[in-house]
Amino acid sequence: MAFSNPLKWIGALVLAGFFGLFIKWHYTNKEEAVQKAVSVLNEKFIQAQIAQMEANAKKEKALKLSNERIRNDYQKQKDINNDLARANADKLRDYESALASAASGNAAPASGIDDPYRTIANQCARALILLDEHAQGLQAKARALQDYANGLRLDTK
Numbered sequence: 001m002a003f004s005n006p007l008k009w010i011g012a013l014v015l016a017g018f019f020g021l022f023i024k025w026h027y028t029n030k031e032e033a034v035q036k037a038v039s040v041l042n043e044k045f046i047q048a049q050i051a052q053m054e055a056n057a058k059k060e061k062a063l064k065l066s067n068e069r070i071r072n073d074y075q076k077q078k079d080i081n082n083d084l085a086r087a088n089a090d091k092l093r094d095y096e097s098a099l100a101s102a103a104s105g106n107a108a109p110a111s112g113i114d115d116p117y118r119t120i121a122n123q124c125a126r127a128l129i130l131l132d133e134h135a136q137g138l139q140a141k142a143r144a145l146q147d148y149a150n151g152l153r154l155d156t157k
Contacts, residue, residue: 063152070149077142081135088131095124 099121 067149067152070145070152074142074145074149077138077145081139081142084131084135088128088135092125092128095121095128099125 099118102115102117102121
């Protein structure tokens with residue numbers, strides 16, 4: 001009988017051993033290849049993250065500089081508006097005092113001609129009112145700019 005021959009059994013065992021070694025070698029090579037592929041992908045992912053972090057840092061720096069510039073411009077405009085408001089208030093007080101002194105010192109002319117001092121003072125007062133309205137408009141714009149600057153949000157995504 002064919003199965004009773006020990007050489008055939010030894011040959012079958014040697015063949016099975018070689019087949020087993022081949023399978024082990026084959027799966028070991030595939031496992032190493034998968035591990036290498038995973039490590040390469042991990043390295044690429046890490047490099048992409050580093051590049052994204054650098055880009056985010058540049059963007060954040062640019063936004064901070066822009067925000068600082070806006071705040072500086074706003075502060076300059078605020079100082080200018082405050083100076084204008086003080087100057088206009090001083091001029092208004094001067095004109096009001098001139099108007100009051102002109103009203104108390106000069107009665108209406110008997111000839112029926114309008115008082116030129118009163119006319120000039122009234123025109124100046126109207127001009128100051130218009131300047132004040134303009135200054136309030138500028139102040140509203142400055143507030144809007146400040147709200148915009150405060151509303152800027154720095155995203156680090």
